[in-house]
Amino acid sequence: MKKFGFWKRKVSLALVFAMLQVSFLHIFAVTALAADGEPELDVKSAILMEASTGQILYEKNADEVLPPASMSKMMTEYLVMEAIHNGKLKWEDTATASKYAASAIGSGQLIAEGETLTIKDLFYAMSIYSSNDASIVLAEKLGGSEEGFAKLMNDKARELGMSEKAQFINATGLSRADIKENAPKSIQGETVMSAKDVAILARHLVTEHKEVLEYTKVPSKKLRESDKSPMINYNWMLEGNSSNVNFKKYAYQGLDGLKTGHTDEARYCFTGTAERNGMRLISVVMGAKTEPERFNQTRKVLDYGFTNFEFKTLAKAGTALDAQKTVPITKGVELEAPAVLKNDVAFAVKKGSADAKLETKVDLLAADKLVAPLKKGDKLGTATLSFGKNSETVDLVAENDMEKAGWFRMMMRAIKNLFVDLFNGVKGLF
Structure with a gap:
């Protein structure tokens, strides 16, 4: 009988301990939920x-x-x-x-x-x-x-x-x-x-x-x-x-x-x-x-x-956007200028959340403004980066100096373009 009473007390204590564990877990869960939830305020x-x-x-x-x-x-x-x-x-x-x-x-x-x-x-x-x-x-x-x-x-x-x-x-x-x-x-x-x-x-x-x-x-x-x-x-x-x-x-x-x-x-x-x-x-x-x-x-x-x-910081200054890594320019040795963000783009994000994805909208300057020569940091347009309901607009700038092409290069480029246009025009007849 004594042995039975000993095991009975042991099982009872185990049950109480288990119940306390459940209670503490419940309290912890409620507390965590309250900590993560929005505050309840007594104001207008x-x-x-x-x-x-x-x-x-x-x-x-x-x-x-x-x-x-x-x-x-x-x-x-x-x-x-x-x-x-x-x-x-x-x-x-x-x-x-x-x-x-x-x-x-x-x-x-x-x-x-x-x-x-x-x-x-x-x-x-x-x-x-x-x-x-x-x-x-x-x-x-x-x-x-x-x-x-x-x-x-x-x-x-x-x-x-x-x-x-x-x-x-x-x-x-x-x-x-x-x-x-x-x-x-x-x-x-x-x-x-x-x-x-x-x-x-x-x-x-x-x-x-x-x-x-x-x-x-x-x-x-x-x-x-x-x-x-x-x-x-x-x-x-x-x-x-x-x-x-x-x-x-x-x-x-x-x-x-x-x-x-x-x-x-x-x-x-x-x-x-x-x-x-x-x-x-x-x-x-x-x-x-x-x-x-x-x-x-x-x-x-x-x-x-x-x-x-x-x-x-969700996008760093000096980095290129997947949506617009280069910008078309005219009269340059190169016809595309590598484009990067002028400033960091940062937002308040929930702690512990996965890396946030930004939606991107790019607006380039008018074509007559995108003409070589360009200096590093010259504005090429703007990028509006959105995070949820919030957005920030920053300048897109030239990553490097872009040299102006010489007259011979531009003449040969013009001749090439003339023949390409001519060929496409004739091709379109058939």
Whole structure:
């Protein structure tokens, strides 16, 4: 009997162990599925974009237009940085606060009427502290008035490829009810953008004016040296907050921007951007319920991107395409020029996936442009390489110098072509 009891206990333990194994395998499978699956977000809309290509990796109601609140200040940042780049403004230039700018409600409220500050200081205030007063001062400096600046914002929105529904009525993202008699008369409605519009704007900002990140990544800074307290960045997720006792639980590796937003209508919004292993992602969440949640939801989106995707070169500069290895040219010693890609073509691809295949479309220059002599690197046409819904167009260029043929060679070639045409013509008679 004792021997039977021993074996009974042994079988029972084996069964329990087997059941635990099954349970652990099930939990592991569910966990893996959750890790690979798209995030479930408690926001009105969201999007995740790879910055260099504009490739969309995740979206939720991304085309729905909503009030963006202070995220609209990214357009103010873009236009200021464009003016700096074009020489219309210098960082050392100054601007003086009007009565309207100084009276702006909401974030900021640091600048007095008649106070003069440099463009750089105003830009810091707008980027770090989401300063409405600084944004209006900058808008009046560039546009003559905030309404004039709003027209510049809308023109730029069309130029950058944002949707026709995207609209700005001011430099701050405040509503008509907030700015009352200062609301524009020539522009109706409110400031609205979709998550996709916001991501498009953010992408242009960080790729065309990357120096903006030198401002947005600053955790805190005094507006004036004489100020007792610094401006604290509303972006709790900055990597620079990793040692801040108040924000370190929100700090995110590689995150250096970009813009928060909040009004009663918009609720809590955030455009974040982070770079890891050579891949920069842009995330947008709109309509989060609380201030901490806009960052928690952003973490989910960015984690999904960095966990599941890697930035991979799918076609290297200097390589030929199977679809167009050579390009016909005229007046050359050779009548075909070897063609190669001028730049790398890279996309975000799922980690562990098989080598992705690109679809290729080639557009050559007109025949009168493909004439020897050609130098190495001269443009021969373009190649549009598509990966899923995403595509990138790069130049096709000459791999080598192509010499012009001498007059004797061209004369003999012409005689040959004449006889070939004549023979084909006679052949066609029979």
